[in-house]
Amino acid sequence: MQQYLISSGQNDFIKCGSPVMNRFPFLSIKNATFVIYPRNMIPVKLSNTSQSDIVAMGTRLIKAMKDSGYEYLMLNRGVNSVVNIDLNSIIQSIDFNTSDIQVYPSGNGKAELRKAINEEYFNNQALPEHILITAGGISGLDICLQNIRVDKVWLPPLFWGTYSQLMNLRELATESYPEYDWLLKNAARLSGNAVIICDPGNPAGEKLPDEQLLELIKKLDKQGVVVIFDSPYRRLFYDRSDILYQQLMQLEMVVIIESFSKSVGLSGQRIGFMYNQNKKFIDGASLRLMYATNGINAFAQTIITKLLATPEGQKVVTDFKKITIQHIAANIEFLKQNRLLANELYKSTQPLGIFVVVNRSPEELFQHRIGSVGLDYFTLKSFKGMENLSRILVSYPHEKFVSFFRTIL
Template sequence: MPSISHKGALMPESPIRKLVPYAENAKKNGTKVYHLNIGQPDIKTPQVALDAVKNNTIEVLSYARSEGSEEYRTKLSAYYQKNNIQVSPNNIIATTGGSEALLFTIGSITDPGDEIIIPEPFYANYNGFSTASGVKVVPVISKIEDNFALPKIEDLEKLISPKTKAILICNPGNPTGYLYSKEEIEKLKKIVLKHNLFLIADEVYREFAYDGHTHHSVMSEVGLEEHAIMIDSVSKRYSMCGARIGCIVSKNTEFINTAIKFAQARLSPPTYALLASEAALETPQSYFDDVIEEYVERRNTLISELEKIDGVKVANPKGAFYCVAELPVNDTDDFAQWILEKFNHQNETVMVAPASGFYSTAGEGKNQVRIAYVLNKKDLIRCVEILKIALEQYPN
């Protein structure tokens, strides 16, 4: 029998999706499953985006330009300029989701064996994208006790080697909800300039900043023009995860010209989704104001309820719609499977994402879970009730 690749064998499972078969079996057995495992908002997609697809007059569904239509990129650059990011359409490449933007970025700046430093816990697919590219993730651990703030810059700098090509952050963070301050971005700016590295910022949750805090983009930093690469997406901003439209943004011309070659190789992003994404840019600010107010209430509800459970420690997110909670168990992979496979309360259970998959350091996050507060407040209260009862009955 032919063998699979070493790279394929090393490809990690998704901590977000690997338990799906257990959830599906629970549903088949009549148990209602509350999904706290995945960042799929229940917020309605802006109607203007849906109407753009529904009411179009396209007769031939043709390829789009490899970098995305000029109309879309022009409107997108205008959106960024409103947010203090001065970029032109030529600084933007539309991609098939933020995932492809990350793959194109890693492919454009690294060779097999190169390294990227990432504060952990981090978005689980960074491990997968790096493995697919033959790149080594070098983690620097942030702590729940510090609310997952940027680790000491001295600790980060110690990890830089001749093979280091970039530092990658997610801001606001997935899975932590941590929002990097301007001061932290400036510390990262100083170190990438000193060591001539790229600074990649995954900013797909940029609209979701809470408690009077504001999001500060790496693209707003003067002096980072040749170093900053921003990853973005419509998935979370407009509750359009299924559209699969993201983008790469950078003022580094050589990098953009390289990334375009990757874009040409996959031909084009999806045409209908580009139409929807272009129309979504007309969404009024009131939409985001309402969404942010809703997420703040959900966050406050979730944190308040979790803190009532003995032995649970939870970070307080300032952005996105996730939090990391530390549970009084030794292995949340086992607990998350058990709660789907062998437990229910009144024919209901919950699905969470074990946090070990958001680390690349072996053994880290084994007693943590990521919870996405993408359900309404009533359901969140019920979810925590189920979680509390499950912890009381869990045999391990």
């Protein structure tokens, strides 16, 4: 129902919600309900969003642990949990008593960080002034969605639930595409629209071969479709020899959204970056970013610069990735061997991580003290059997992961 705020002439506000029609005969809306807001209550603009199912499950797990005294696996979260990245050697090299740490950073990000990103991701071929430092992946996505003018935003068939919440928040029309082949066949009619591609995916952790991915993105770009390439998980599995970003940066309609939350395990620092070749897009995004953040945390920028641009930092990142990938692969293999993987979702792809979908419901997993999230949070369209599937994190210590899942077998 459309929402209204109307002055009653009695220093109150009314909004659709409870019956008061007889008090306001001048209102002619049929079957309407109203709520009276006292004059000292701030009229609130609806966000059109709701609490994340991921957060809701986390709250439930914390309560269950407190009440029972037993440990529960927090596999509902998107937090690499095999090991923490070892920052001790990096922290020792930072002087905290400098204006570089204590004063407002540049609105677009520190020059040395943008230089390090250019070298790490783009082999020094990108335009440094087009690299914008953001407050994590969600910040980059939100700035991008505010900055584009499109008819509709198309989401993957299964997607990070926050995508649809952002669409609601920014009042953007949205729909989901059924599969990558559908995008290839319908690229021409999607001109004037935007498509979000997340690879490896969330919630299924599926990985499309890069040659197929690049073919699809190039075709969409050629047809005038805005491609938002949101890939916060990719660089956990790849290093600077990866050339995909160098190939994507040349495409005018492609916006690259990256995050350091997963690739180096620093979700708590809230930092990522955005890149696009088009100056007009970057200029607009830069202004929106400035007025949304007034600069990104200088400490976080300094840490990431050290990790990307110094030998000791690069070693720390390599060590973190190596052990994390080993445990992810072992956990996925265990799920495969014990027929716990939802194989119907991996017909033309392979699960890479950091998430997978298993063929158990969230409630069944919860009874075995395993946190997860139901697939209804990750799709616009329900399908048969969906209620018996759950997304779980597989970036978790292998022995403990196995010890909990063996109780299901």
